[in-house]
Amino acid sequence: MARVRIIALCCVQLVLIKAGIAQTSIKETAHGVFKISSGANEKFTPEIFREEKSNVSGLQQLPKGTLPFDVSEIEVNIDDRGCKIAIPLGDGEQLYGFGLQIGSFNQNGMRKMPIVNDYPLNNLGYTHAPLPYYVSNKGYAILVNTSRYTTFYCGNNQAKGTKKKEDNAPAETKLTVEELYQTKVSGRNNVLVDIKGAQGIEMYVFAGPDMITAIQRYNLFAGGGALPALWGMGIKYRVKADFKQADVLNTVNYFKEKRIPVNVIGLEPRWQTAAYPCSFVWDKEFFPNPKDMISKLKAKGLQMNLWEHAFVSNKSPLYEQLYNRSGDFMAFHGLVPDFADKSTRDIFAKHHKDSLLNMGITGFKMDECDNSDITRGDARWSFPEMTKFPSGINGEQMHQLFGVLYQKAIYNMFKEANQRTYLDVRASNAFASPYPAALYSDTYDHKSYIEMIANSGFSGLLWSPEVRESNSFKELVMRSQTAVLSAQALFNSWYLQYPPWLQFDRGKNNNGELRKDKEANENIIRKLFEFRMSLVPYLYTAFYQYQSKGIPPFRALIVDYPNDENLFKVADEYMIGENLLAAPFSGNAETRKVYLPEGVWYNFNTHEKLTGGKEYLIKFKYDELPLFVKEGTILPLAKPVEFADSNTKFDINCYVFGAPKNKSYLFEDDGDTYNYLKGNYNIVELMAENGKIKVKRNGKFNLKRFNIVNTTYIK
């Protein structure tokens, strides 16, 4: 065992301290990013598989990093069981993160074990995106760079004191469970990190000065946030699993006929000759001419996305190539490709490129990469943790990283083809910020879905609270509102014959028993979808802020207002971009309370002016989005289009809420390539001057996508 006290050196310098078996160093590896290393290097860390280099210039634009503690206070211990780390935790400090947590938000006092999984009941920490990472409202984030299962004790541990009779025991006898739960832990506290099996550890400390800057540093260090294709801002609709080519085209015709803005059509397993496991080959019986179908969709402005998972059927042309490049156990009877090996990712990607991307497919849904069903105890659904892979990564590490490595394989293919995309994926991990991939889940609790939007922003993740069936039209609308106000507006009808707004009941839907009020319902849904399309310019710009500055487009309020105690546990409201606050309805609520942070706000629908720092009651309305706007905002809303692609032009109405305090911006580029990274874009600056909006376009992109046609002042 080696107990190591880290010597802080806040400069780019490497220091090694020998202490027993472990050597520990600390360096400022990037502006405000401190890397601590101790003991033997691990071969398979999230960092090693980073897709992008750090955005150094973005990091340089952030203020000097500060921390509420001295990095030297972090203690690392290594023994034959593994590594443990003790990180200082201040009194009253609030912790968040650990990836896409479901069912928990404020993590203080919790014992968290972020392990990849599809069905995270309870608060073990199981999640689709198990990041060994947390962020504090005191303005820093911690990432333990490991793919091993890691446990975090967030401050309720009680180290034995040095004094033998110190008074750290509660004075009275507790007679109820309630009393016991109220017991506070006294004395100096830490976050404890337990990494079983590791003989060395790296960790990153992302400095503040504040919470959002720490998160920005994390995202920029990962290479910057994702900027999906412009079409990804629209609505994605996945059709029923057994649809044939004609069914798909009929569905598209329905959308067009009814002017329902849908931007992407997703196919489910049956497009392939085999699934599960997958062949990655079109089934010509169901889809006789996929190229023709894709062209027809493109002509109507729609993209096509294909479902798959990575487990390779012996009916796939990839089988022979990947046989020796896969684990010694299978999943769903399919090969598990060793995605930790670049050549394996390349083979996998090449098949996708040659036979799917080249045909016009612009996105994939990457399912089942999250060790499905381990919490239901069924061993069929994935590979065991003892699985060995040719690269040397073990099964546990592979499980934790499988989602990011799968993203890496597919994203890289698109990037090399200079084609932007927007993917669906069931698992992710650290340093995934640059992947344009939205997580989704089978868990279907609406309240949790909203909370996951708030949680996603801490950890460089995107989350799509997909809509399927509902118990009532009201519930369907609430879910649809949340979807419209999320990073990806996804309707997943993989087991529904008709869109859910025509019949929200699954059984009746599939029996063709459509609602009598279906046209009224259709009108409401269309209005919500149209709002989404109005929001595209604002949203797309928020994503550009994510890419270039690391600011999460969707984030909990605590990120922007880290010292507001009333927000410590608010998980059902969140910010969209710089100036919008969303507060979706869930359950069967007619009304809900909305807490507005300090400052002055406007109700987006009623235009009522509201003073922050308190709660307001709002009423549910079918065709209104529960939104609030910060005073001083110039909000650019587009005239709704039926789809967005690289040719789309938007007519913009600028809504000015109160006296405009700041400029607003819009990001203008081709929308579907990486040319913006070579400077081929404009920043459209909007200034309110003398009752009208002045537009200034900076950049060399040659299409004026955004055209300001109107301005509305709201006092």
Place this chain on the structure above:
Amino acid sequence: MARVRIIALCCVQLVLIKAGIAQTSIKETAHGVFKISSGANEKFTPEIFREEKSNVSGLQQLPKGTLPFDVSEIEVNIDDRGCKIAIPLGDGEQLYGFGLQIGSFNQNGMRKMPIVNDYPLNNLGYTHAPLPYYVSNKGYAILVNTSRYTTFYCGNNQAKGTKKKEDNAPAETKLTVEELYQTKVSGRNNVLVDIKGAQGIEMYVFAGPDMITAIQRYNLFAGGGALPALWGMGIKYRVKADFKQADVLNTVNYFKEKRIPVNVIGLEPRWQTAAYPCSFVWDKEFFPNPKDMISKLKAKGLQMNLWEHAFVSNKSPLYEQLYNRSGDFMAFHGLVPDFADKSTRDIFAKHHKDSLLNMGITGFKMDECDNSDITRGDARWSFPEMTKFPSGINGEQMHQLFGVLYQKAIYNMFKEANQRTYLDVRASNAFASPYPAALYSDTYDHKSYIEMIANSGFSGLLWSPEVRESNSFKELVMRSQTAVLSAQALFNSWYLQYPPWLQFDRGKNNNGELRKDKEANENIIRKLFEFRMSLVPYLYTAFYQYQSKGIPPFRALIVDYPNDENLFKVADEYMIGENLLAAPFSGNAETRKVYLPEGVWYNFNTHEKLTGGKEYLIKFKYDELPLFVKEGTILPLAKPVEFADSNTKFDINCYVFGAPKNKSYLFEDDGDTYNYLKGNYNIVELMAENGKIKVKRNGKFNLKRFNIVNTTYIK
């Protein structure tokens, strides 16, 4: 990495095979018990802490051990991640065990991780008693002798085949979740065992020829099953947490006045000066004269049991003594004694002996030893897994073993005082069969509680499905019936002012709003309790069979009928002793189906003769126990007494169901010492001859506890 193929040598002989870093041996360590060792020895295994030596003579009386596979087919691999084992699994073989599983019974195809925990939602395998152990209906049991967290994949894994295009993938595309779950795994199968962190492993194979013999071998190898004190067969009633001495005596007076047979009174935390954590010292304000109270109870035939947990308050006289003998983290602000160290257990026990046992306390309830609340994520309730202990055991191992080590400390004290007991405990593990301690739980799902009775018998465990409040009197009665038909009939009123049959609603109970029909209800409950007291001689003898032959007194039907496919998943019926089948009601059922195995059975209540191999419908009745009796049984039922202790004599009515096929037996000893182990007991043999029962008493115990007064023939 060393892949080791074990050479089977079915004789007592040690063979070492060098293969890379691992050495592997196999020996028949006891009659029909094969020990396989590979790699480095572990220091802290369940086996090392066994309380009793193997019952060699009991084992010798079992038939020669046979197995459905060759032990040499078991494969062990060791690498730097840990150990993995592959154990052959036959087609159609059914697996059970893994300790006190909640929510699962038949474990085929499951991924199980038996980890100690109080709240085992889902099917991860978390349980109060996390045994790395399973038993097959093909007649063998496997115990992996480890206290590390271990994962078992029970047959649904899919090792990559050797042929590159072998047809192991399902032929068709699956479009529904239902279809996917129906997917069968083809090809050769194994149980895979994954022991992360271990650099060596021991395992035991308990041979058949049949399932019950394998379980008997396991129990006898552990030292034989528990034989609680005779008084433990009666009813245990725990009073409200804030009761004072006078309240306790009042409650006892109520029982006596109403002739409600209660045998043990349990006190909850408030008897101590501090809890949580515990002082283990009487609070004289609440209990001014505990010795007097205990004497008064004893005079009325009642024992006294005290709640505690093992975490030591700084208000305890044990604090100073245990400070350096405890872990470096605390739990509930109390010291965590290093129970892996004998001197620590002895200090802990000595305090209990001097100040509690010597005062007349005859049992303890050992709470919170199960890493409480880890699934709710709250870190306050126990010590972290990274905790270090002076003995060298790590926190993970300590968690797994804490319950058995705690039992060891307390049980040993009683044994040394030559005093039998019956304890309550919240955690256990392997080789715990000899501990007279019934597990209990806060989870309160009645259906699971019944299933846990069936599960307990596979793994050498005793389980008490405690009764607290209810939603209706009917539910209370159903729960009471299950309690009466379990290893310990426990009513836990720790938050109820009055017994639940006077008011089953918690709130009203504590407000003193008793039911108008309380006397009618009391009469029903009395009748159920009286049945329990009638069953004491039969039950006590079943426990003696457990002690001497290893036959679980409560066990799933599959144990006795391992080849009956209809029983593979039957978890809501179980055997009590040799000849009784119980089928408790749960939920709101008016009727339930009962499957009777092959042979002829009698409905205990209606005396109806029933042919086995099919299902029957029975109706719920408040005052009848849902029991069936095997044809040919001589069932000795006692005239109910209000309590049982070492002086109790029982008047017995023998019920003869059909033509008696076998003798019946009763075990007769002093009931509260270990003198029976020195031969001081009788076996009372009951034979039906010419219409009356012939009694033959073998042994040298000088009290005739059982007196046959009547015989009833049921044709």
